[in-house]
Amino acid sequence: MSVVTTYRRPGLVARDHVFRVPLRHGDPESPEIEVFGREVVAPGKEDDRLPWLVYFQGGPGGKAERPLSTSAWLGRALRDHRVLLLDQRGTGRSTPANRTTLAGMGPREQAEHLGLLRADSIVRDAEVLRERLIGEEPWSVLGQSFGGFCALTYLSTAPHGLRQVLITGGIPTLTGHADDVYRAAYPRVLAKNDAYYARYPGDVDLARRVVDHLAEHDVRMPTGERLTPERFQTLGIQFGQGARFDALHYLLEEAFVPGPRGPELSDTFLRGVDAVVSFAERPLYAVLHESIYCQGGASRWSAHRVRGEFDRFDLSRGGRVEFTGEMIYPWMFEQDPALVPLREAADLLAHRRDWPALYDLDRLARNDVPVAAAVYHDDMYVDRDQALESAGRVRGARTWVTNEYEHDGVKASPAVLDRLLAMNRGDA
Known part of the structure; x- marks a missing residue:
């Protein structure tokens, strides 16, 4: 099922999509949940055949940005992309997971439900949305902070769905505790x-x-x-x-x-x-x-x-x-x-011990999807050395280490996204 609502505001045209996906992917008996995505395009380009760019919000547990303007990264992205602002499962207008919605469950059932809201499930949701929106065509991913973690999980599990990956302040340790x-x-x-x-x-x-x-x-x-x-x-x-x-x-x-x-x-x-x-x-x-x-x-x-x-x-x-x-x-x-x-x-x-793997090191070592990442030298949230070590495990990944910006650099200046796009084009 897909529910679509379209509206305009200064600087953008938006289409709101609501999809139903399995809570447990791969389980035919799984109940369904809703996942919300806001498609955004520049005015006058609504019918243009533009490449899609999916924005993975930081977090975990963060809903997608609610655009109040088209400044910084979004303004840059809308020059040549159709952007999907994804409310990751459990957040925003996707089926929420909080003290109210989980109140009817016991602690173990709550924990089981919450354990299905990590990057591996988020990526599988994204693949469902991609297939329903654009079929077999791949799209680009921009991952901010935890969104970058999701992007590397995407590269590990469904690289065929990716045209390119752009990461800002979000390369995790792939093997560390x-x-x-x-x-x-x-x-x-x-x-x-x-x-x-x-x-x-x-x-x-x-x-x-x-x-x-x-x-x-x-x-x-x-x-x-x-x-x-x-x-x-x-x-x-x-x-x-x-x-x-x-x-x-x-x-x-x-x-x-x-x-x-x-x-x-x-x-x-x-x-x-x-x-x-x-x-x-x-x-x-x-x-x-x-x-x-x-x-x-x-x-x-x-x-x-x-x-x-x-x-x-x-x-x-x-x-x-x-x-x-x-x-x-x-x-x-x-x-x-x-x-x-x-x-x-x-x-x-x-205290759960049986968490599934989030990254496939062998697949990342064989990666052929263009990857560009901004690594913020003084990032308080994501360790620079761990990020660079992990980037070195992704074949072909290019990193830009800078102390000009803090962790939220992609939101501070359009130059960050512009540089990452140029890196993947081979222009920087």
Whole structure:
């Protein structure tokens, strides 16, 4: 089944597609779910025979961009492509997976369902959509962050469906354990903390004041849930995005207001913090985060375990607050109302050992699909050395290492996508 709705807005023409696909591909008894994709084309090119470009959003658990403009990568793509913005299964307008939709299942059934939302299933969904939209014709893939992980899974499982692959800040380790990922990640996060405090030295004392205040008081965000010191500490997740690096400073500068019993944390501050630390809009990001690295083994809450090797993150030491980055901890499933109902399922996923492989190293070594990747030299989320090692395993893959952009570089400038396209054409 395909449901299509067409509309126009300045700068683009969109067709919304809804497809039904099996929850478990390859199982004739599987129930079906819906997968949503928004086809976007430049005005006046609606009937042109343009090559398709599928955008795999970062995440995991992130819905596709909702285009408010055609700037940066999308504007560049629409010059010569028909773009499909894909809501990966479980997200956005695809059949959602969250505390509400999974409430009728027990923890084991929830875990089984959630385990079917990784890159391998996302790629098989994409192949169904490709065949229904354009038949046997291959299309191009642009993978941002986790979308790049999906692109390498695509190369491993269905390379016949690909014209070319473009990756930005999203080449994973192909063989490493989640422990290797976080053991490399924590030092990068500390380096971002150093850069942040070098820019805003006054925030050293201010961040400590906030942590001490939260430790001494039961502070509630506007939603009613408690803001704890450890939740506040996770605001460093923004440090790896050029567009968001300074956001914490602007929150902190309005943190305190006078109250009847002394300084209190302002509603402005608390609302801003809630927008970052709550997983209400993206629960799958937390639930699936470590599973995206799992192949045949369990993560066992890797980020939580490995953190013990880096005592600078220990808030009880006093002194400078070191903010954490893209890490998920088991206590989040006790403190965040959006995650609490999924706590047991998340623990089952963390201890699952029979994850299927996501990458076929032999097939990648024989690859003949053009691949170009931007590797951001100072990327906080994806380790540069692991990315380059993995790229070296993909036959013919070309990498562009740059420190001009942060992890969100493809959204910051059309030059990023332009360069990748040129690399695959042999013009750069």
